[in-house]
Amino acid sequence: xxxxxxxxxxxxxxxxxxxxxxxxxxxxxxxxxxxxxxxxxxxxxxxxxxxxxxxxxxxxxxxxxxxxxxxxxxxxxxxxxxxxxxxxxxxxxxxxxxxxxxxxxxxxxxxx
Amino acid sequence: xxxxxxxxxxxxxxxxxxxxxxxxxxxxxxxxxxxxxxxxxxxxxxxxxxxxxxxxxxxxxxxxxxxxxxxxxxxxxxxxxxxxxxxxxxxxxxxxxxxxxxxxxxxxxxxxxxxx
Numbered sequence: 138x139x140x141x142x143x144x145x146x147x148x149x150x151x152x153x154x155x156x157x158x159x160x161x162x163x164x165x166x167x168x169x170x171x172x173x174x175x176x177x178x179x180x181x182x183x184x185x186x187x188x189x190x191x192x193x194x195x196x197x198x199x200x201x202x203x204x205x206x207x208x209x210x211x212x213x214x215x216x217x218x219x220x221x222x223x224x225x226x227x228x229x230x231x232x233x234x235x236x237x238x239x240x241x242x243x244x245x246x247x248x249x
Numbered sequence: 250x251x252x253x254x255x256x257x258x259x260x261x262x263x264x265x266x267x268x269x270x271x272x273x274x275x276x277x278x279x280x281x282x283x284x285x286x287x288x289x290x291x292x293x294x295x296x297x298x299x300x301x302x303x304x305x306x307x308x309x310x311x312x313x314x315x316x317x318x319x320x321x322x323x324x325x326x327x328x329x330x331x332x333x334x335x336x337x338x339x340x341x342x343x344x345x346x347x348x349x350x351x352x353x354x355x356x357x358x359x360x361x362x363x364x365x
Contacts, residue, residue, distance in 0.1 A: 180356040241291040
């Protein structure tokens with residue numbers, strides 16, 4: 138099955154700085170990579186996703202990059218704000234496409 | 250208000266008892282999932298269902314059971330055979346199973362189960 142690794146597990150940045158979270162996956166056939174944000178005590182919610190036919194996707198302060206050759210994808214948050222503080226999860230599909238495998242999560246803290 | 254609803258939010262169970270967690274969605278989604286969330290381990294899949302009356306084991310199905318008698322409902326039973334049931338349980342649904350475009354997973358607010 139798919140193996141998704143996520144780093145770092147914790148990340149602290151000063152407000153206004155950038156944050157980068159990286160994930161690697163093992164199945165070269167995977168073609169859809171979502172990122173979820175989970176605020177404390179709340180449900181995970183999709184914030185951005187990317188398909189394998191593009192290398193980068195942006196949505197305001199959030200961007201995701203994908204390197205299919207190296208089998209890794211990254212979440213970039215620019216001009217971080219305190220409300221960005223949360224746990225972020227990456228995911229990749231299984232080789233059957235029937236389920237997602239999630240990374241172990243990154244706890245991001247933005248220090249005002 | 251469309252969405253996916255889990256109940257209860259907090260649940261306490263005595264050792265040796267079975268307990269059922271509810272998950273209901275009115276999004277008309279075919280696929281539904283149950284995940285377990287433990288600190289430092291991310292989300293691990295317990296069971297998933299692609300369609301009514303069908304469900305498949307995930308990576309950690311031992312000690313759990315599910316049913317999918319209606320499209321809207323996917324209850325999870327934590328049985329006494331589950332050796333370490335204290336965890337946060339998340340239910341999710343999506344238009345279709347897996348990795349195709351638009352298969353965003355919508356999560357419920359979770360149920361925190363504590364065995365006492």
